[in-house]
């Protein structure tokens with residue numbers, strides 16, 4: 001079942017058909033304005049990420065739509081070489097300023113400047129849900145092009161909502177179909193704060209074999 005989501009986001013659809021994010025919108029309006037909620041959310045998100053990734057350690061990882069690098073330092077620890085891409089110039093510049101030694105690239109998911117079969121691990125955290133339908137399939141194709149055959153994809157994305165001006169949910173079944181031959185090996189509802197029982201999407205891990 002799909003549920004309509006009221007759009008109260010300040011994010012905007014640019015002429016380029018890309019959702020434009022400002023610094024304050026990266027983690028949602030509530031948490032962005034409330035420091036205790038913000039720090040608690042990061043704790044809960046990282047705990048979940050650790051549970052899903054376990055002792056993963058790979059050669060190359062890619063984070064798509066890193067924003068201002070809120071999660072980047074922790075995701076970078078799962079590989080020898082981590083690259084984070086972000087299309088929004090303001091966020092990209094903040095990320096680079098915060099972590100000058102990390103590898104950031106200013107680009108969008110539908111045109112990734114990397115060779116085929118390049119990454120062992122790809123991470124999207126509330127990013128694909130903001131890609132408009134015209135660019136969505138191309139973005140999925142790019143992920144499947146740059147990931148290695150034995151790679152791992154970890155994503156947190158809305159899976160229920162019908163289109164709003166800035167968010168397009170795709171069901172878990174749609175993701176399973178889109179990401180074939182990768183298969184869903186682990187998933188659970190995403191909860192952002194321990195005191196707030198709201199489901200804001202699903203954490204999904206895809207690999208080619210069924211083991212976790």
Ligand SMILES: C[S@@+](CC[C@H](N)C(=O)[O-])C[C@H]1O[C@@H](n2cnc3c(N)ncnc32)[C@H](O)[C@@H]1O
Pocket residue numbers: 018019020021025026027028064065066067068069070071085086087088091107108109110124125126127130131135
């Ligand atoms: C809700 S924010 C999440 C940022 C970061 N993943 C985090 O959790 O802190 C969504 C991010 O996706 C980026 N984004 C939007 N459209 C994108 C696209 N087509 N390709 C890559 N990133 C995109 C936005 O600029 C923004 O930084």
